[in-house]
Amino acid sequence: MVLKLVYIIIVMIGRMYPLTCAQYQNQAIISAQNQKETIARFGCDSKCGNVSIPYPFGMRKPKCYASEPFEIECRHNKNGSQGEKLIAPYLKYINLEVMYIDLEYGTVGIKNPIFHPGCDNTSTGINLEGGPFVYSQDYNSFVTVGCQNAALLLSNDTILTACVSVCYDDPKNANMMDVSSCRGKYCCETSLPPYLQAYNVSVGTVEVKSEIKPECGYGLIKADYFQFNYVYDEYNSSYWVPTLGNLKKVKDVPAVLQWEIPIHMPNNSFPEFRTDADSYANYNCSYTNVTSAQSKSGWRCTCKYGFKGNPYLDQGCKLAMEDSPERNKTRLKWAIGVSSSLGTVILLLGLWWLHKVIRKSIATKRKEKFFKQNGGLLLKQRLSSGEVNVDKIKLFSLKDLQKATDHFNINRVLGKGGQGTVYKGMLVDGNIVAVKKFKVNGKVEEFINEFVILSQINHRNVVKLLGCCLETEIPLLVYEFIPNGNLFEYIHGQNEDLPMTWEMRLRISIEVAGALFYLHSAASQPIYHRDIKSRNILLDGKYRAKVADFGASRMVSIEATHLTTTVQGTFGYLDPEYFRTSQLTDKSDVYSFGVVLIELLTGKEPISSAKQQELKSLVSYFLLSMEENRLFDIVDERVMKEAEKEHIVVVANLARRCLELNGKRRPTMKEVALELESIQKSKKQSAAQEQHEELELPGIDDFQL
Known part of the structure; x- marks a missing residue:
């Protein structure tokens, strides 16, 4: 046991000080040169400005991209702070600027237009039909901003969803602003329908008993990570603007598209490899249904575990440098040399033990911080007052819920709304549950409110609360699983x-x-x-x-x-x-x-x-x-x-x-x-x-x- 512990410490030393041995340093340089990542086809550019362009996306030459929808055009924009020209990539067939391309998750970050329909109820929109792209339901939301406004998200004359934003008090009062959660006051946020390719936005006014007059509103699709926060405009005391600037002057916000390789694409579009590759290939390909709910509509590929790179290229997935045999061999040789110093081993043993103690202390403090942040003190107060029936409620650990939901995999999502996302999970005892991850942004009133109310209810026609988890950054509630939808x-x-x-x-x-x-x-x-x-x-x-x-x-x-x-x-x-x-x-x-x-x-x-x-x-x-x-x-x-x-x-x-x-x-x-x-x-x-x-x-x- 002691020898095994000594060996582990020696290996840790090798990881902490990898460049102290000249032989190891030379071997690492050679390995890095051999493992240089290739993301574009041979003879094709792999960057536009600061954005990497991996195949099946490409620029200039037809051989550099899989098909027309994947063509990237590199343009010069006058978007610099001093008016200088900046280089930026665009998806040519939909004419939208690209912020990033992610092969692993099959997503593309774009700059999505903000629609300013004005007060005449005109409407404009975007059409992605005919291509391999859809607006991601998992990463985007539909938002309305303004006072006394109703915004409709439509597709082919059919209403997909709607949002109403109203103002009851003077926006000058900063303490009264409540836009971080966008629940209808000053702004409204709702989820997108699945498989959205074509949409347009229509904005009108609604009558509200308020002294605040209606203003021209804005409807937009934005990425969930892009948040609105309001600040006071010193130059115009009667106007409020978001931190990204006056919405009338802003043209676009970040949004996320999902993509797939169309299933009907000819095999010769990818001469480097076959989609039905045998088990010895270093990549996996599988069918997807990103653009259609009816059947499989395309496919995507990923590098197997232990490999990294571009799975759409021949030999694009290469053995990760950390797992290469040369690195492991060099590390072992260097570690054997260090083992001669028993004093160093004892010192590092003490440091290792101290590291564990510190990590445990940090983890405990993080749990205490999240417990307070998620309303734990308020919940304790409710518990002591008898408002919550403790016998009915179970406290789940984050580890148990992560295991139950496969680390909150997007394939386990049951639904998504203004309060958060609900995942399907299976506990260790085999019970199926629904886990709600709240979108609280530091405000826990809705979470505590639902927890307290459901703990008091015992009725066969009201969903049953099983427990909660407060030791994570985002609070979680666990309910009985209801299998047949809504x-x-x-x-x-x-x-x-x-x-x-x-x-x-x-x-x-x-x-x-x-x-x-x-x-x-x-x-x-x-x-x-x-x-x-x-x-x-x-x-x-x-x-x-x-x-x-x-x-x-x-x-x-x-x-x-x-x-x-x-x-x-x-x-x-x-x-x-x-x-x-x-x-x-x-x-x-x-x-x-x-x-x-x-x-x-x-x-x-x-x-x-x-x-x-x-x-x-x-x-x-x-x-x-x-x-x-x-x-x-x-x-x-x-x-x-x-x-x-x-x-x-x-x-x-x-x-x-x-x-x-x-x-x-x-x-x-x-x-x-x-x-x-x-x-x-x-x-x-x-x-x-x-x-x-x-x-x-x-x-x-x-x-x-």
């Missing part, structure tokens, strides 16, 4: 194997109504969800509803009738009375549930667009159809076939009451749940009576002898 996907997606029957729609609406009634009336303290929508209603293995996403929820005292707070919610589901007054009540959840109810009844999305790209509200369309006695024209075809018309009318009238502009006229969630349950009971009684009539046997008097 209600929005189930209503609006095509699922012929398990169609959305009237019976299932009615049952799901009863389950959600019961969960909200529990939150409003049966919980230890009333809880207002604030973001009820079909995307926040998950479906378990038996397609039972589970209400989720409590980051925006609020607890109120039993005596309070309302809570004044900053408006939060989702466009299309947001209570207009709450939007105007900023006073949150239980009736705001009733309004949002009413939108979900007509979504179930009609099968239509809460917002849609006409050919003129105007915003079309499902609520307005539904109420107008009710007034004009055209209800059955907008009801889903399957509902019309399976449900009795009198039941459809009852549900529609209930939804209309939930959507009253005056919150006092809306029913409570208890009344809503009871009325839906009565419809279900009536349906079951009617079915039982019909079955009884069919099975009734004739009497003796009915026979003639």
Whole structure:
């Protein structure tokens, strides 16, 4: 054991002082020359300005790039501080400047235009269709900036997502600014849809009860690592600008594209190697589906472990210098020479032990720092006050959650929203869980809020919180895994194997109504969800509803009738009375549930667009159809076939009451749940009576002898 420890220390010495031996130094130089990395084809330029251009990308000659979409054009820009010309690469076929190219992850950093549609609701956009590039859903977000603005992200006249940013107070007050998380105040941030290639942006104004007048807004797609922070403009006391400068003057922001080699590309485009290389090759190639959800659309290659370089070139992947036999042999020879000095070994043994102690101390301090940073002290205060049920909550270690999620692999992502990203994971005991990594940017109120609220809830139709992890830079929550996605996907997606029957729609609406009634009336303290929508209603293995996403929820005292707070919610589901007054009540959840109810009844999305790209509200369309006695024209075809018309009318009238502009006229969630349950009971009684009539046997008097 002692000899083994001595050998380890000797090897450590070799790593710490590699250039003290002339023989080792000469061998390292020779090895470095042999291992010089090649990223471009022979005879092709590998750099434009400060950006490396690896094959399959290339410049000037057709042989230097795989196909036209991968052609890079080196241009001179007048972007220097003194107006000097700078050299920058551009993707020629889409005319966008390239910031970097990453072969390992298959990404390209670009400078993406900021659209300034102005106040006339005009719209402009970008089209990548026909090429191997898409806007990455994992690394980008759609952002709206401005006061009283609604921005739509569209593709081929279809709304993909929308964001509303409002201002209620004077932007001069720096302490009131809250833009780091972009949750709707001064700016709004939402996730991108997958496989996005073509899009355009439309910006309009919304009416808000505020003294701040609407201003021309901006809609943009930006990389997640690019953050907005606001500073005061000394030259114009009435104007706020982001640190990157006045948005009116800025042309672009960083964004990330993903790419793949098209599957239909001829083999002779890559004469150096075959994509079906045998096991002895030093690279791996696999099929991908970056640009299409239907099937494999292309492929990407990576160097095998222990190799580095460009896998798209012949012999492009070379043995890493650190693992080369020459380096290991030289290190061993040098280490044997050092072993003669026993005093050095003892000294280094002490240093090694001291190093371990220091590392352990640093790790402990980092955990304490993250614990405080992620609201650990606030959480301890809640624990001591009895607000959190400790028996139900488990503290997970970061190591366990990293192992469960394969180090938070992007292939494990279940969903991504304004609060953070949710990953699928498997614990050591075999249980499947969902792990939410919060995007808090130093603000932990939403994380603590969701943790405290879910720890108080015990209802079969509310997602169950299993535990949390506070010893990492970003706080983590662990929930039960809900396997069948969300209600929005189930209503609006095509699922012929398990169609959305009237019976299932009615049952799901009863389950959600019961969960909200529990939150409003049966919980230890009333809880207002604030973001009820079909995307926040998950479906378990038996397609039972589970209400989720409590980051925006609020607890109120039993005596309070309302809570004044900053408006939060989702466009299309947001209570207009709450939007105007900023006073949150239980009736705001009733309004949002009413939108979900007509979504179930009609099968239509809460917002849609006409050919003129105007915003079309499902609520307005539904109420107008009710007034004009055209209800059955907008009801889903399957509902019309399976449900009795009198039941459809009852549900529609209930939804209309939930959507009253005056919150006092809306029913409570208890009344809503009871009325839906009565419809279900009536349906079951009617079915039982019909079955009884069919099975009734004739009497003796009915026979003639």
